[in-house]
Amino acid sequence: MSIKKKIITLPAQMRIITKTVWILSLVSLFTDMASEMLYPVMPLFLKSIGYTALFIGILEGVAEAIAGLTKSYFGKRSDALGKRLPFVQLGYGLSAISKPMLALFSFWWWIFISRTTDRLGKGIRTGARDAMLSDECLPGTRGRVFGFHRSMDTLGAVLGPALALIYLYYYPENYRTLFIIAFIPGLLSIACTLILKEKKIIPSTRKEITTTGIFSFTSYWKSSPVSYKKLSAGLLLFALINSSDVFLLLKMKETGHDDTVIIAVYIFYNLVYALLSYPMGMLADRIGLKYIMLGGLLVFSIVYTGFALSNSLLAFFLLFALYGLYAAATEGISKAWISSLVPAGETASALGTFSGFQSICTLFASSFCGLLWFKFGAVAALLISAAVALIVIFYISLMVKKDNTNL
Numbered sequence: 001m002s003i004k005k006k007i008i009t010l011p012a013q014m015r016i017i018t019k020t021v022w023i024l025s026l027v028s029l030f031t032d033m034a035s036e037m038l039y040p041v042m043p044l045f046l047k048s049i050g051y052t053a054l055f056i057g058i059l060e061g062v063a064e065a066i067a068g069l070t071k072s073y074f075g076k077r078s079d080a081l082g083k084r085l086p087f088v089q090l091g092y093g094l095s096a097i098s099k100p101m102l103a104l105f106s107f108w109w110w111i112f113i114s115r116t117t118d119r120l121g122k123g124i125r126t127g128a129r130d131a132m133l134s135d136e137c138l139p140g141t142r143g144r145v146f147g148f149h150r151s152m153d154t155l156g157a158v159l160g161p162a163l164a165l166i167y168l169y170y171y172p173e174n175y176r177t178l179f180i181i182a183f184i185p186g187l188l189s190i191a192c193t194l195i196l197k198e199k200k201i202i203p204s205t206r207k208e209i210t211t212t213g214i215f216s217f218t219s220y221w222k223s224s225p226v227s228y229k230k231l232s233a234g235l236l237l238f239a240l241i242n243s244s245d246v247f248l249l250l251k252m253k254e255t256g257h258d259d260t261v262i263i264a265v266y267i268f269y270n271l272v273y274a275l276l277s278y279p280m281g282m283l284a285d286r287i288g289l290k291y292i293m294l295g296g297l298l299v300f301s302i303v304y305t306g307f308a309l310s311n312s313l314l315a316f317f318l319l320f321a322l323y324g325l326y327a328a329a330t331e332g333i334s335k336a337w338i339s340s341l342v343p344a345g346e347t348a349s350a351l352g353t354f355s356g357f358q359s360i361c362t363l364f365a366s367s368f369c370g371l372l373w374f375k376f377g378a379v380a381a382l383l384i385s386a387a388v389a390l391i392v393i394f395y396i397s398l399m400v401k402k403d404n405t406n407l
Contacts (some may be wrong), residue, residue, distance in 0.1 A: 017148055018136045023196050024088075024129060025152035031092055032156030034099055034182040035118070037164045037316035039157075040266040043246045044259050045175045047331040049106050055372040058367050059115060060244040065363035067119035067126075067355075075127025075221065075352020078407055082201040084128040087227020089193045093120070096186030103179040127352035134339045134347045135199060140285055142336040145291075150332035154274035160185070161267045165260055172259075186194020197244060201345070220346075220353045227400070228341040232354050234396040235334060238297065239361035243369035243381075248323070251378050253310045265313075265320050272324025280328045281336070289337040290400065294393055296329030301389040308382035 046056055078087050098118035102111065130146075137145045160182075167178055221229070252262050284292040299322050306319045335351060342350040372381035 011058035016138060016141045016144055020132060020146065020196065020199075021136050021145055023192055024132060025149045027088075027092060027189045027192045027196075028129075028149060028153035029156040029159075030185040030192065031095055033160040033163075033185040034096065034156075034189070036157035036160035036270065037185075038099065038160075038261045039245075040161050041164055041168075041175055041178065041259075043249055043253070044262070046111070047253070048173060048175070051108070052374065054211065054370045055108070056246060056250075056369060057357055059112060060246055060366045062112070062363060063115040063119040064244070064261075064330050064366065065359040065377045066116055067123040067359060069359045070120055070123025071126050071359070072352040073358030074124045074348075075131075075348040075355070078128040078131060078348040078352075083198065084099045084201070084348075085193075085196055085198040087128035088132070088196065089190070091121045091123070091128075092186075092189050092193055093392035094121030094124065096121075096183065096190055096278060099182040099186055100180045103176040105109045111350055123355075126355065127348040130335055130339065130351050131348035132196075132199075135201075135287070135344065137339075142340055143281035143289060143333065144283035145281070146332035146336040147278045147284070147328075150281075150328070151274050154270050154277060154327075156185070157269055157270035158274055161263050161270065165263045165267065168263070169260060205208035220349050221357075223355070224350065228338065228350060231337060231341065231396070231400050232357065234392055234400060235354070236357050236361050236390040237321055237395065238318045238389060239358045240365055241369075241385040242300075242362075243365045243385065245365075247369055247373065248320075249379070250373075251307055251382070252316055254378065257313065257316075261313065265316055268317060269320035269324045269327075272321050273327045276325055277332055281332060284333050284336070289333050289340070290396070292329050293333050293337065294396060296333070297389050297393050297396075299323075299326040299329065301386045301393075304382045304389070308379045309388070311382065 043056055046059075074087055074091075078084055085345040095118050098114050099120065101117065106111065133145055133149055134142070163181075164178060167181065168174070171177065249262055249266065253263065257265075280292055303323045304321050305328060306315065306322075310316065310319065338350060338354055339347050369381045369385070372384065
């Protein structure tokens, strides 16, 4: 009897992760491999050529703001045109070519152009890609679909820094060659996008969707569902204090740990993140997206408090393990929750609109954290983030009563 049940159940489980979900996950894996090969190296590289924590904070904030604002615009264009694939292909292409650009010059404006190109690519592709993932979801499977994608994406974030660690072990501080090597997985991601197939989608004719412009995301917000607005408001408050992970790496650097140790800890964090993303998605489908999200935010507060008060390597390993749990419980889950609150034809617009507002918050978060760090030190910057996260937990618990996990 049990054998027969397994035979019946297995194909149904396999259909949850469709061919399109697999390909998009591989594309993200290769892209993240390229990006994360450089991400933990960037603050080390920038400090080695004389840039301060304040500059790094402003650079990351502006880059992420550009990504978020363009997510809104191109997400709405995707819904208006009824097309996903062209945005996915162009976006991943731009991110790929941004990697070797860093090897050419060290001028601040060139570094800014390179980071902007990378983030512009992310802005172009993200709304359309997440809409493609949402279109593949069956009832009650959003957590698993988005969780699987996040796990594959984050596996790239394990492999990328691991390759960077091996390279820097043999060629210490030879960052420029590493920027060129990162172009290879970027090319693989482009190749994968070429085998994706577009599903037929009816273009949206709603005025709020067809209105264009970088700041046109405000028009969709006005007509969006109340539940979407309430959830987004809480997540945007959190985004105001959720600065770049670069600052956690800088905290380790300031306490005297060398480059290879910092990258090794970052690899460990991404490994935990990758391993837990799909299980967190499964758990969210079972008990509700809201409870997993709130738990993740609580872990964030604990982690930032720990980083503010800790200096030992063992503590950093434990904190980054918890940080991986936080990321697994929030990154894919938040997208799954948001996409469940709006009609299918508005998914890219809803996610893009949220990202548009989030980008403004992110610009403030990284810049403000960099300023606090510069003026008052790491402890003040990190403890303020931990405190605000607790306020967000209280708000979502009180104001967001329901999540549509079965949509």
